[in-house]
Amino acid sequence: MxxxxxxxxxxxxxxxxxxxxxxxxxxxxxxxxxxxxxxxxxxxxxxxxxxxxxxxxxxxxxxxxxxxxxxxxxxxxxxxxxxxxxxxxxxxxxxxxxxxxxxxxxMVGSETKWAEKKRLQRQKKDNVPRLSGQCPIEKEIEKEIEKEIEQDTDKDNVVVNCFKYAQKVGVLLTPYHYQELVSYIEDGVDDNLIIRAIDIAVGSGNRNFNYIKGIINNWLSSNIKTLLEAEDHKRKFKKSKSIGEKDGKYQDYAKHLDSKVEGGLSTEETIRAAAELGIEL
Known part of the structure; x- marks a missing residue:
């Protein structure tokens, strides 16, 4: 519906x-x-x-x-x-x-059709005298209704805050960009992650929203939706890159050893050869 x-x-x-x-x-x-x-x-x-x-x-x-x-x-x-x-x-x-x-x-107020319906239901219910207290199920339903309305309002506020922040740092936005921000939030993307994407774009001198979208979509392709996940992903990437570089050095070191005399190297010679490649043994 x-x-x-x-x-x-x-x-x-x-x-x-x-x-x-x-x-x-x-x-x-x-x-x-x-x-x-x-x-x-x-x-x-x-x-x-x-x-x-x-x-x-x-x-x-x-x-x-x-x-x-x-x-x-x-x-x-x-x-x-x-x-x-x-x-x-x-x-x-x-x-x-x-x-x-x-x-x-x-100057803007907003409300979903669902929230309006529930609000009118509550108003109608409040106008009817009760002969007894609410049953547990009624109380739980009412709590869920209130929770859904609060979440809907929170989403609106989050989108507005992201939009305002982007404008503040000089990103040119259109009504369609606003709707795209709404879609990201509804898909579970954390507002702090969106703001980080804006900061990265602006820091690189690019204030184009499509560039910001590219950053966010790149994270989403790795199933990253929060700032914590993005930072964790960055740490893992740096670690794997470091290991790759280290593996490359050891391969160079192995080739270096192969170029030495067939009888092998002494311990001191091995350490000295490794040091030439910046490898500590």
Whole structure:
């Protein structure tokens, strides 16, 4: 059964009193700009504040004409609003043309269809007077429901934290990259491992998300999903490499001995020959 997810916009009671919004409303046609801004927020709810179109295999930025169409706003209002919203920092235009709603992270609520159903069931149950206490089975079921809802919320928070960290260190992300992060987390990849992949990519001077994906997928090919497993794998690799190098030295040493006199070497000569190859006996 599909477990569709619902998103909503959360506004604090003093939203229209915040400096940026209050100043925006003071402008001529300011209320139209505020409405346009809120519509952009709604359009970007599922993509964590990013707006860009996927046309075939290309990512195409929204132009004023398209924004006017999807928000039902006249073109002139869109042009002026985009300019103002950018100047006051409510939106950013990223390098590849994406529109990023900077404050959306603090304005999003979400809930899966399953969680909504269970929440409504609990509300309904709470409104019904009980003649007796819950039986043990009912209590266990309710605990499981609460646990599932908490896990779902935790996953959302983990993805958002990874996304924010990537943006903080200069990785350019799209809504589709966000969904790929969701998939990694749902597949059991630890968020600390994702952040390590981001650090490795940035440390090598590559801020491309596909490069980060390559690192993660390389770990997954070895069934590595946690930072501890990655570090353990690295240690084992270094150890095997060291053994391989040591074996190579002994092979060179054996050839070296074969080149010596047929009667063999004395103990001192053997040690001296090994030392020439950097081998301690």
């Amino acid at each position: 599909s477990n569709k997810k619902y998103y909503w916009l959360k506004l604090k009671e003093d939203f229209f009193e915040e400096d940026a919004i209050a100043w925006l409303e003071e402008q001529e046609k300011g209320k139209d700009y505020c409405l346009f801004y809120l519509k952009l927020c709604l359009k970007s709810l599922k993509s964590n504040g990013l707006l860009i179109r996927n046309v075939g295999s290309m990512l195409v930025p929204y132009d004023a004409k398209t924004l006017a169409k999807i928000t039902n706003t006249d073109m002139d209002t869109v042009r002026v609003a985009m300019d103002i919203l950018t100047k006051i920092g409510l939106i950013q235009i990223l390098e590849n043309g994406e529109i990023f709603i900077t404050q959306l992270q603090n």
